[in-house]
Amino acid sequence: MPYEIKKVFASLPQVERGVSKILGGDPKGNNFLYTNGKCVILRNIDDHSRFVNCVRFSPDGNRFATASADGQIYIYDGKTGEKICALGESKAHDGGIYAISWSPDSTHLLSASGDKTSKVWDIGVNSVVSTFPMGSSVLDQQLGCLWQKDHLLSISLSGYINYLDKNNPSKPLRVIKGHSKSIQCLTVHKNGGKSYIYSGSHDGHINYWDSETGENDSFSGKGHTNQVSRMTVDESGQLVSCSMDDTVRYTNLMLRDYSGQGVVKLDVQPKCVAVGPGGYAVVVCIGQIVLLKDQKKCFSIDSPGYEPEVVAVHPGGDTVAIGGTDGNVRVYSILGNTLKDEGKLLEAKGPVTDVAYSHDGAFLAVCDASKVVTVFSVADGYSENNVFYGHHAKIVCLAWSPDNEHFASGGMDMMVYVWTLSDPETRVKIQDAHRLHHVSSLAWLDEHTLVTTSHDASVKEWTITY
Secondary structure, eight states, X not given: OOOOOOOOOOOOOOOBTTBOOOEEEOTTSSEEEEEETTEEEEEEOOSOXXXXXXXXXXXXXXXXXXXXXXXXXXXXXXXXXXXXXETTXXXXXXXXXXXXXXXXXXXXXXXEETTSEEEEEETTXXXXXXXXXXXXXXXXXXXXXXXXXXXXXXXXXXXXXXXXXXXXXXXXSEEEOOOSSOEEEEEEEEETTEEEEEEEETTSOEEEEETTTOOEEEOBSXXXXXXXXXXXXXXXXXXXXXXXXXXXXXXXXXXXBOOGGGEEEOSSOEEEEEEOGGGEEEEEETTEEEXXXXXXXXXXXXXXXXXXXXXXXXTTSSEEEEEETTSEEEEEEEETTEEEEEEEEEEOSSSEEEEEEOTTSSEEEEEETTSEEEEEETTTTSEEEEEEEOOSXXXXXXXXXXXXXXXXXXXXXSOEXXXXXXXXXXXXXXXXXXXXXXXXXXXXXXXXXXXXXXXXXXXXXXXXXX
């Protein structure tokens, strides 16, 4: 070969005011790269001993910083690439560093680390200005950070977003909390004059939300360890939840604290729970129906001859409707400490996915996998009152409005319908209510405010007008 390349003096990144520049770090820790037009430039960095997690140019372009799993932060000249210094001399953090962010004036740097702290560095004198201890739990590891104007933010492994306070590093100004996993169920309840939303997710977390402000938090203590499948509030103001961890939990909504006292251990996995007056709760499990009284098991139906899926208790407290995968709803009576099958079979149009009594107890709504909602009149011996069509996919949840004239349904088609009981053609259609995932649960705050949730881990409030 008559020629070979000897050296390449690579270009610097093309930068434009107001346009971000992306830099990437080599997982092996020896290289970083950036783009220049159609070219990708790869440069050597031999200082880090472990993975480089983040590379950031200062806003003025004069320096760039690299952060690594080795706990080091190095500062380089932005034009020559020469190393200027290592922050903190030996190590910047006691754990791996996952993110860094420059101050707008390019004089300071914010870092986030797996050692559960964030730090602000003065680059000019190579010293720590502030250290923000974020807790002692594994979930308090800091995985991301941002310096935006006067705001300093960090993201914890829990998914919480922390507003850091430079004047009081020991306590964040604000912590934005919520779910990071898919939400399976929700319910609403008024507490101290305020309306709260309670949501349960795939990872077992339950959050409560102020319906006016959106401020939220989770219960203290150790709660469910697996997916929360269904929640409701009983007459004594306790949140009753069932989970794939084979338990039903009773949580005081005034204390918002998990207690080892209010846990009912079941023999098989529960799917759904409904409560009635007098301390009763009915739990539908895999191949089993369980009656609870005052937080204790008092009766069960093993191998009922069909697979029960969902349950609702009549507001009067003496009747229970259980929907099955066989496409039927069976009616039971609560007699003391037992359940009696009344022999009444209500036919849905497909496998039953949810059932709900109207608040006045006059009607029972049943939705199914065949995209149909059927409403039965209780006073007329559960005769079919009306049938509602509109969903394009399986319907998964139902909720009656407090006015007893309207009810909402949510489906796998990501749509929510608000139906008028007396006229199936009069309806409100919310298309793409949750654009990326199906609607998993519904509840009404009042006659004109509907709450929905989804596997997208968000909670939405809707104003409904007729």
